Amino acid sequence: MKALVLEERMKLALRDFPIENDEAVGPRDVRIKLHTVGICGSDVHYYTHGGTGVFQVKAPMILGHEASGTVVETGAEVSTLKVGDRVCMEPGIPDPNSRATRIGLYNVDPAVRFWATPPIHGVLRPTVVHPEAFTFKLPDNVSFAEAAMVEPLAVGVHAATKAQVKPGDLALVIGAGPIGLVTALSALAAGCARVFVSDVDDAKLELAAKLGPITPVNVAKEDLSAAIMKATDGWGVEIVFECSGHSKGAEGVFDPLCPGGRVVFIGSQVHDIQYNVGKAMVREARVEHVFRYAHVFPRCVAMLSSGAIDVKPLITREFAFEDSVHAFEVAASAPKGEVKMQILMPQ
Template sequence: MKSLVLERKDELLLRDFPDIDRQEQVLGPRDVRIKLHTVGICGSDVHYYTHGRIGPFVVQEPMILGHEASGTVIELGAQVTTLRVGDRVCMEPGIPDPNSKAARLGMYNIDPAVRFWATPPIHGILRPTCVHPEAFTYRLPDNVSFAEAAMVEPLAVGVHAATKARIRPGDIGLVLGAGPIGLVTALSALAGGCARVYVTDLAPKKLEIAESLSPAITGVNVACDDIVARIKADTDGWGADVVFEATGSPRAAAGVFEPLAPGGCVVMIGGQPDPISYDAGAAMVREARVENIFRYAHVFPRCVAMLASGAIDVKPLITRTFAFDDSVHAFEVAASAPPADVKMQIELPQ
C-alpha cells in the first residue's frame, strides 16, 4: 500500500508501507474499511515534517501523515448497522478508550489513551484505504463534496471553540490569526450568533479571504492597524465579548485580554510550543473567563449538518489541491507557508 511516510525530520517518501497492511488486514465487527478520497494538509502534519515533534509527541520511527479525510465505505464489519458499502463519509481521527474516565464523562478528546491519526506512534491516512470504527465515521449528505468533507476536521476545532465560548446572539467576536483554524473559528462564531467578527493577521491576502467569507467579518492587518484601538472605537470603548487566540504566537497570547470586554471570554486555540505568560491582572479586573480547547468532542455531526444546510461554507478556504503522486511536493509547498494559501488538500486516485 503506497503511503506518504515521514521517515524522519525533513524527509518524506511516497512508498509501500507493509506494516499498515498487516495491521489493518482484519476488519473488526464494528469497523468499516474506507477508500480515501481527499486528505487535507494540517499545520500539525507540516510541523512534524519540519520539526519532527510537537511538544511531547516525537517522531521516533517512520509514520504515515494525514488526519483530515473523506472517502467511501468499501467493506463493513459483521455488526455494523448504520453504514452501507458505497456511503460517502468523513472520519473523526481520534479514537478514545470507551472505558476511560474521560470518555465516560463525555470528554473523550482528552482521554490520555486516545489514538489520534498522525500523532506518534499512530499512523495517519495519506494512503489508499484505512479501517475505522463505525462510531467515528459519518455519512455525508449528497450536497457535501469530498473536499468539503475533508474540511470537517478543522471546522470541528472552530465549532468546539465557539461552543466553549458560550456565544450569545449579537456578541462581538475577535479571532487572532487568519490561518485555517482562525477562519473556521470566525465562521463558527458567526454561526453561533456573533453579530460581527474581527479577524487579524499580517498577510493581506488571508484577510481578503476572511472578508470574502461573510459581510459580517472584518479583516484587520495588525502590521498597520492597532486592533485594540479599532475594537474599542467600534464598540464605544467596551471591547469584544469573545476573543479567540488562534495564532500560536506568545506575543499575541500575552496581550489577549487587552481588546476583551468586561465579563468577556478568551478561548485559547493556538498551540504554544513553549509556556506562555499573560497579564493575570488584566483578566482579573475584567472578571474574564478563560477556556482552553484540545481538538474537539461531539461536534462532527453538527459540522456536517451546517455544511449541508449552507450555514457554513468552507469552499473558499480550499485554495490548492494536489494529486497523491505529488504529495511530497505538496508538503514542501505547505512548509513554505505561501501567504495566499489557506487549506491545501491531496486527492487520492479513485
C-alpha cells in the first residue's frame, strides 16, 4: 500500500511502505480508512528543513496528521464506534499513566506519540489504527473536508479557552495563515465582538474580512499598533493572539494590548525573541502559551455541526493522493492567498 514518505530533507516519495502490515487492532482500537488529510505547516517544515527543534527526521517518515476517514474495523472492547462510522482523529496519544495526563495536561505529556512527529509515522496512507478514545464520530452534516479541519481548529479553540475570552472582548490575531484564521473564528465564537487580523498578504486578509466581524490590517502598509489604537480610541485590545511565528510580530505583542490584557503565543518561534518585560508589567499583562490542544475535539465537531464556526472558506485547494508530492511542492512555495490545502485519499 502506498504512502507519502519523507525520505530526507526536500525528498518525498509516494511508495509502498511496510507499516500497514505491522499495525494490529487492539481491543480498544479502531482501524480507519483515510479520506481527507490536510497539509499542515509542520509537515511542510519537516519537508523543507528535515526537522524542527528536538524533532529531527532521522529515518523515512510518513507525513500527515490532520485527517478524517471511515471506521473499517473495531477492537473487541470498542463500544462507541462501529464499522461505517465517519470520524476525525486527534493525532496525539499520551501515556495514560503519566503525571501530565493524570492532571489533565495530556498535550504536554513528554511521552505523547503524535502523528508525523519523528519517529511516529503520519496518516498519508490508506489506513491507520487509532485508539477509540481519540477518535470522534461525525454528525451527518459535517463533511470529511471539514472534519480534517478539526485538528487545526482545535488549536484556535484551545487558544481562545486559554485567553478566557469574555463577551464583547476585542482581539488581535497576528498572522492570517490557517492557525491565525481558525483562531479568529474561535475568538468570535467564544464571544469577541470584533477581531483584528494582521498579515502582509492582501488575499488572505480579504478572505479574513469575509469570515465575520473581522478588520484586516496589512502591516506592510500601516503600523499595526497605531491602527489598533486608532480603532479603539487609544485603549487597545483585550487579547492578542500571536499566530505568525514571526519574530517581529511576537516582539510587538504588548504595544496594541490594553491594560490588564491577555497575550497568547501560538506560532512557533524558530529563534529567541526580544520580550519587553517593562511593557508587559505596566499593563499587568497575562501571558499564555499554547502547545497543540487538549479536551477540545468534541467541542470543535459540535461547533462545525451547529454552524457556530464555518471552516469551509479556509479550504482553498485540494489535491489527489497521487499528486501528493506536487501538493507539498506547492505548499512549500507559500503561494499568496492559499490557506488550507488538503489531499483526498483513494476511496
